[in-house]
Amino acid sequence: MSSLLHCRNVVDCAFTSSTVRRIVNLGFLVGRIRTLCSVSQVKSENLEKQKPCLESFTVSYLVDSCGLSLESAKSNSRFVKLVSSKKPDSVLALFKDHGFTNDQITSVIKSFPRVLSLSPEDVISPKLMFFSSIGFSTSDTAKMISSSPKMLSYSLHKRLIPCYDSLKSILVEEESVVKCLKRGIRCFSLKITHCVSLRVSICRELGVPDKSIKWLVQASPFTFFSRERRFNEVLNRVCSYGFDPKKAGFVHAMVAFDCTSESAMERKFKLFQCFGWSKEDFVAAIMRFPNCVTVSDEKIMYTLEYLVNNIGLQARDIVARPVVLSLSMEKRIKPRNQVISLLLSKGLVKKEDINYFTILKLKSSEFMDKFVLKYQDEMPQLVQPFTSNR
Numbered sequence: 001m002s003s004l005l006h007c008r009n010v011v012d013c014a015f016t017s018s019t020v021r022r023i024v025n026l027g028f029l030v031g032r033i034r035t036l037c038s039v040s041q042v043k044s045e046n047l048e049k050q051k052p053c054l055e056s057f058t059v060s061y062l063v064d065s066c067g068l069s070l071e072s073a074k075s076n077s078r079f080v081k082l083v084s085s086k087k088p089d090s091v092l093a094l095f096k097d098h099g100f101t102n103d104q105i106t107s108v109i110k111s112f113p114r115v116l117s118l119s120p121e122d123v124i125s126p127k128l129m130f131f132s133s134i135g136f137s138t139s140d141t142a143k144m145i146s147s148s149p150k151m152l153s154y155s156l157h158k159r160l161i162p163c164y165d166s167l168k169s170i171l172v173e174e175e176s177v178v179k180c181l182k183r184g185i186r187c188f189s190l191k192i193t194h195c196v197s198l199r200v201s202i203c204r205e206l207g208v209p210d211k212s213i214k215w216l217v218q219a220s221p222f223t224f225f226s227r228e229r230r231f232n233e234v235l236n237r238v239c240s241y242g243f244d245p246k247k248a249g250f251v252h253a254m255v256a257f258d259c260t261s262e263s264a265m266e267r268k269f270k271l272f273q274c275f276g277w278s279k280e281d282f283v284a285a286i287m288r289f290p291n292c293v294t295v296s297d298e299k300i301m302y303t304l305e306y307l308v309n310n311i312g313l314q315a316r317d318i319v320a321r322p323v324v325l326s327l328s329m330e331k332r333i334k335p336r337n338q339v340i341s342l343l344l345s346k347g348l349v350k351k352e353d354i355n356y357f358t359i360l361k362l363k364s365s366e367f368m369d370k371f372v373l374k375y376q377d378e379m380p381q382l383v384q385p386f387t388s389n390r
Helices: 002-064 070-076 086-097 102-111 113-117 120-133 138-147 149-153 156-171 174-183 185-189 196-206 210-219 228-240 248-259 262-273 279-288 290-294 297-311 315-320 322-326 329-345 356-361 364-375 380-388
Strands: none
Touching: 002 070, 070 102, 086 102, 086 113, 086 120, 102 113, 102 138, 102 149, 113 149, 120 138, 120 149, 120 156, 138 149, 138 174, 149 185, 156 174, 156 185, 156 196, 156 210, 174 185, 174 210, 196 210, 196 228, 210 248, 228 248, 248 290, 262 279, 262 290, 262 297, 279 290, 279 315, 279 322, 290 322, 297 315, 297 322, 297 329, 315 322, 322 356, 329 356, 329 364, 329 380, 364 380
């Protein structure tokens, strides 16, 4: 019995000692948590107090130093928080040193305000130097970046350089790559490195010559580097019309079809159908001049009505010469018709000698020499249609 009491006393003492230690530790922990919460609360309160100051400074800086309107500055201040003017001043100075105009700098900041928080030495400057090294002039670089400033946030070694190398593997000459990038500066926003070899292989297997592939990449990089599904869809549509991959018209059709959906093609066919074209006529016109499908519906109607009703051409004759649909009505078709009409009215030319399609095809200098300057002494008013349509 005494031993049992002794054991119970020992256990009670151990329990009491352990409990005391836990209570002490728990008290310390609770105190520590309260302290941390207090510190966190103070920091949070300080940040809340600083926030209006930061926003106010950012807005003022965007207005005073970057040329943004107050409304635009308030809107863009959501995307960048400036603590001081040191870094943004360096960014602006770097742009000015590289030939950016004030308007271009404002455009960059307005489109991509976060550029002010990028390191001018480590992030922006190396990219400006890269563009210079591949053949962009300072004005070209400024124009490109002001049009698409977000490219300054792209990785130089993981995005910009691989993109350039991919294009150069097809276009070969640096000058051609620069022309391509000027035409499609958003190429840098595309992940093209993984699809270059595959796209080239597909085109070659179809029989597309390298010079046509090169033309396609340079003329319309977004067609060549479009998403896989769209690229394959365009290829299939072009092939279904019967274009020969070995001829230049194949890649011209790829560009035209990439810009024109199947529903738009069907709608345009119905317009031509109103003038007596059959489906075969429509396909034949596309085969001769693929870009005729990129002409707006309004322009197609306006041009066909004028050629048929004012000049007296047969609508189906245009099937063989669909390029006339793309010619300017005000600068070419109308003034040339007016000149020919004046010459016919005076008997200076004979109707049987006039081929309107040939006349419309002539270069401006050739037309002026043959039909305006030649008869200017007899009819000085011949030059008027060209001056009145400027």
